[in-house]
Amino acid sequence: MNDSANLFAALRAAWPADLELPALETEHGAVYSWRDLERGTAMIANLLASLGLPEGARIAAQVEKSPEALMLYLAVLRAGYVYLPLNTAYQAAEVEYFIRNAEPAVVVCSGRNFQWVSRLAFTAGTKHVFTLNEDRSGSLLERAAHMSDAHEIAVKQPGDLGCIVYTSGTTGRSKGAMLSHGNMLSNALTLKSHWDWRPGDVLIHALPIFHVHGLFVAIHGALLNGSKMIWLSRFEPGAVVERLPRATVFMGVPTLYVRLLAEPGLTREACANMRLFVSGSAPLLPDTFKAFRERTGHTILERYGMSETVMLTSNPCKPEHGERIAGTVGPALPGVGVRIVRDDGSACAVDEIGHVQVKGPNVFSGYWRMPEKTAEEFTADGWFRTGDVGRLDAKGYLTIVGRSKDLIISGGYNVYPAEVEGFINELPGVAESAVIGVPHPDFGEGVVALVVPRPGAALDEAAITAALRERIANFKRPKRVFLVPELPRNQMGKVQKNLLREQHAALFAAG
Numbered sequence: 418m419n420d421s422a423n424l425f426a427a428l429r430a431a432w433p434a435d436l437e438l439p440a441l442e443t444e445h446g447a448v449y450s451w452r453d454l455e456r457g458t459a460m461i462a463n464l465l466a467s468l469g470l471p472e473g474a475r476i477a478a479q480v481e482k483s484p485e486a487l488m489l490y491l492a493v494l495r496a497g498y499v500y501l502p503l504n505t506a507y508q509a510a511e512v513e514y515f516i517r518n519a520e521p522a523v524v525v526c527s528g529r530n531f532q533w534v535s536r537l538a539f540t541a542g543t544k545h546v547f548t549l550n551e552d553r554s555g556s557l558l559e560r561a562a563h564m565s566d567a568h569e570i571a572v573k574q575p576g577d578l579g580c581i582v583y584t585s586g587t588t589g590r591s592k593g594a595m596l597s598h599g600n601m602l603s604n605a606l607t608l609k610s611h612w613d614w615r616p617g618d619v620l621i622h623a624l625p626i627f628h629v630h631g632l633f634v635a636i637h638g639a640l641l642n643g644s645k646m647i648w649l650s651r652f653e654p655g656a657v658v659e660r661l662p663r664a665t666v667f668m669g670v671p672t673l674y675v676r677l678l679a680e681p682g683l684t685r686e687a688c689a690n691m692r693l694f695v696s697g698s699a700p701l702l703p704d705t706f707k708a709f710r711e712r713t714g715h716t717i718l719e720r721y722g723m724s725e726t727v728m729l730t731s732n733p734c735k736p737e738h739g740e741r742i743a744g745t746v747g748p749a750l751p752g753v754g755v756r757i758v759r760d761d762g763s764a765c766a767v768d769e770i771g772h773v774q775v776k777g778p779n780v781f782s783g784y785w786r787m788p789e790k791t792a793e794e795f796t797a798d799g800w801f802r803t804g805d806v807g808r809l810d811a812k813g814y815l816t817i818v819g820r821s822k823d824l825i826i827s828g829g830y831n832v833y834p835a836e837v838e839g840f841i842n843e844l845p846g847v848a849e850s851a852v853i854g855v856p857h858p859d860f861g862e863g864v865v866a867l868v869v870p871r872p873g874a875a876l877d878e879a880a881i882t883a884a885l886r887e888r889i890a891n892f893k894r895p896k897r898v899f900l901v902p903e904l905p906r907n908q909m910g911k912v913q914k915n916l917l918r919e920q921h922a923a924l925f926a927a928g
């Protein structure tokens with residue numbers, strides 16, 4: 418082991434001495450040992466090293482969740498390059514933007530997407546495109562198979578870039594949040610102690626691995642504790658319930674908890690071995706919190722974070738730290754600063770609602786190649802403006818009450834209305850549109866579009882939905898589209914989205 422600040426080195430140092438122990442168990446019954454992870458990551462790291470990539474080269478991956486996809490992520494860290502995860506739901510226009518913006522030296526995609534992804538990548542100057550499929554086929558592993566299974570972990574400084582995570586922008590353009598090895602490791606170490614990771618913990622991993630929740634919070638948590646993961650390639654509530662008796666930790670977005678509650682098998686007995694249920698990425702409704710406690714006897718721990726900052730606040734894990742309070746996201750994590758300020762930047766009083774700003778070793782250094790945007794998002798005294806609106810109570814618990822950014826969170830995925838409106842407005846026959854989020858019993862918020870047709874244009878909901886299918890990720894596609902003669906505007910000419918949200922508030926009402 419070297420003394421580098423490489424995140425992988427810290428994770429690797431926590432693995433059990435006996436590398437033959439199981440590290441990962443898949444839903445198909447395949448078991449990967451710690452040695453398999455060690456060898457697999459070494460071979461892929463050696464493949465990357467053999468390509469003669471420049472320092473700081475980006476490796477973009479749009480691949481299905483699999484143990485090998487996990488190894489690819491770890492291998493990129495191990496080799497000292499920069500990982501760029503992409504949601505598998507992204508369509509060509511979205512992927513093209515990321516590739517042009519990040520200029521990855523290597524792109525890894527599913528075999529079935531090779532044709533269009535490689536065309537985009539080679540056009541943008543990417544030198545290497547590999548494929549990786551769920552069934553372990555594809556050129557990445559074929560090439561890695563010829564590599565040595567010994568690899569010395571690349572030496573990194575805490576400030577060296579480890580990942581770029583794209584988060585959508587309010588103006589429609591995605592921004593790449595640059596996270597360093599130090600950002601990610603400091604947060605992982607804080608969560609290890611705060612969430613009381615202990616010997617014998619087993620994590621059920623059922624989240625996608627292209628966003629912070631599944632990729633960092635869950636994976637770093639387990640690997641930094643040498644804990645086995647029960648690895649599910651997709652969330653299926655029955656499959657989770659079946660495995661609860663053999664696990665101790667579960668992490669999910671609120672939609673996962675809503676769906677688990679619909680399973681009759683979710684009982685106190687099924688959860689008897691469980692230690693911790695964590696929720697985040699979107700607000701957990703107090704009703705869900707309560708129903709889960711009544712059904713299982715477990716109190717979900719809700720926490721709050723962002724792609725730019727990893728985790729910021731958390732309800733207590735250990736009883737001596739206090740109670741887990743429904744509707745709150747808990748106090749700031751140790752080492753993290755959270756403050757609430759008014760529009761003029763002055764500090765809010767206890768319980769006064771204002772803008773949430775944060776600071777800490779976990780906070781990113783800036784947006785990839787967007788120095789002006791980065792400067793706008795930080796205050797003069799170095800605090801990051803989250804775009805969330807909240808209040809801190811006398812005990813320091815944060816409650817998120819809204820967002821100053823025009824953002825919809827659907828099933829834990831972020832949808833920026835401006836981006837969806839941009840795609841709708843480009844469709845023939847559309848004069849303008851407004852995209853809003855309204856309460857949805859399953860996804861928390863459901864995306865809805867109000868579309869104003871051009872005079873004489875023949876538009877309908879089905880045609881608009883069909884046209885969007887090819888253009889944007891499925892979770893961004895409006896669940897309903899309404900044709901309207903005009904959009905309500907205030908005196909300044911701004912569309913009154915609040916009014917639209919009120920009008921459609923009961924659209925997806927349960928039942």
Ligand code: MCA
Nearest residue numbers: 628629630652672697698722723724827828829830891892
């Ligand atoms: C799927 N669909 C959705 C969503 N997911 N619609 C709206 N919102 C969604 N999130 C739609 C698809 O468009 C499709 O519609 C239909 O559901 C079936 O698609 P499928 O992929 O089979 O759905 P699923 O497997 O049931 O997925 C639902 C899900 C998934 C499991 C809740 O969305 C999910 O894994 N969400 C977790 C997201 C996550 O990890 N977020 C963390 C971000 P159609 O049939 O019409 O095509 S990290 C973060 O936010 C920060 C840092 C933090 O604090 O953690």
Ligand code: AMP
Nearest residue numbers: 584697698699700720721722723724817
């Ligand atoms: P992302 O850009 O995907 O990292 O999403 C970050 C945003 O998700 C935050 O700025 C919040 O608006 C939201 N978020 C994350 N966790 C929570 C939570 N527990 N409650 C409410 N909102 C949350």
